[in-house]
Amino acid sequence: QVQLVQSGAEVKKPGASVKVSCKASGYTFTNYGISWVRQAPGQGLEWMGWMSGYNANTNYAERLQGRVTMTRDTSTSTAYMELRSLRSDDTAVYYCAKMTAVVGDVFDIWGQGTMVTVSS
Amino acid sequence: QSALTQPASVSGSPGQSITISCTGTSGDVGGFNFVCWYQHHPGKAPRLIIYDVIKRPSGLSNRFSGSKSGNTASLTISGLQAEDEADYYCSSYTSSSTLVFGGGTKLTVL
Numbered sequence: 179q180v181q182l183v184q185s186g187a188e189v190k191k192p193g194a195s196v197k198v199s200c201k202a203s204g205y206t207f208t209n210y211g212i213s214w215v216r217q218a219p220g221q222g223l224e225w226m227g228w229m230s231g232y233n234a235n236t237n238y239a240e241r242l243q244g245r246v247t248m249t250r251d252t253s254t255s256t257a258y259m260e261l262r263s264l265r266s267d268d269t270a271v272y273y274c275a276k277m278t279a280v281v282g283d284v285f286d287i288w289g290q291g292t293m294v295t296v297s298s
Numbered sequence: 299q300s301a302l303t304q305p306a307s308v309s310g311s312p313g314q315s316i317t318i319s320c321t322g323t324s325g326d327v328g329g330f331n332f333v334c335w336y337q338h339h340p341g342k343a344p345r346l347i348i349y350d351v352i353k354r355p356s357g358l359s360n361r362f363s364g365s366k367s368g369n370t371a372s373l374t375i376s377g378l379q380a381e382d383e384a385d386y387y388c389s390s391y392t393s394s395s396t397l398v399f400g401g402g403t404k405l406t407v408l
Contacts, residue, residue, distance in 0.1 A: 213397070215344075222301065222402035223336070223344065223387050237395055273343065283332045283391040286355065288343035 180204035182274050182289035189295045190264050197260040198292045200274030207255035208232065211277040213285055214248060214259045216270040224270075229257065232280040264296045302327065302388055302400035309406040315376040318403045320388030321369055326398055328369035332391035335364060335373045338402075339384045348373060375405070383407045 185199040200212065213228040227238035229248040236248050242261070250257045257274055272292045275285035303321040310316040320327065320335075327333055335348035346355055348364035351371060361376045371390070375382055388400040 215399075222385075223338070223389075223399040225389070225397040225399055228397070239396060240394075275344075278349075283389065283397055284334055284346065284349040285336075285344075286346050288345075290343055 180276070180287050182276060182287055184272075184274060184289040184292045187293040187295070189297065191298055192264055192266060192296055194264050194296075195260060195262040196264060196294050197258055198272050198274075198294070200257040200259070200289050202255045202257070202276065205276075207250075208252055210279065211281045212248070212250070212257040213275045213277060214246075215273045215275060215285075217273070218267065218270040221270075226259070226272075228277065228281065230281045231277070235281075261294075264294075266296050268294065269296045270294060300398070302390060302398055304386075304388060304400040304403045306401070307404045307406065309408055310378045311408045312378050312380065314378050315374060316378060316405065318373045318375075318386055318388075318405070320371040320373070320390075320400045322371075322390055322398070323369055325393040326390040327366065327371050327388075329393055330391050331366070333364065333366060333371040334389045335362075336387045336389070337382075337384050338387060344387065378407050380407050 183201045211231040214226040229236045245262050247260045274289040276287040278284040331351045333351045336344040338344040347362045351366045352364045363374045386403045
């Protein structure tokens, strides 16, 4: 079946970087884009950006520009999200989500989430 | 991009209907028919329940329906059931080719 499996929880110090992986299975990876969404404790969902399934072009949320990079490895059907210069308010559950097209706004399959804790 | 505006909470009794609103601007909700709704049970992954304002994913109960008027989209859940208790989020494509979520609404089934 179609699924996204994310890497495990991370604990990082302020100023460090984190790279979360998202392995896709059950569908043709390059036919659909991947988006990343996060949820800080007690807060709502926040869209971080998306990556085209066709050519890996990216578009990031303005407030994360310069700190976030989304990449992929088509040989392993894995998407990655790296966030740099971590701050305490980056503590959140990070989700990857499959789009229903190469680029789009509809997320039909979600990963299980990865908890990233930023603490000194 | 500011978050779309949703009520913080709504409640209803089993069997009743409730409606959750999602208000944006002409640059997002009002400008495109690209509004989605997601159901999120804490600790689990969000689930798509409405896309393109009014469409339901295959196999989803027809108790869930979506609509839009101007800059406000709405999600209606009819025949409330205990398992509908969750957080609900709207999202919209924007004129900047980005996406914005609503602040979320906690649904309590009394």
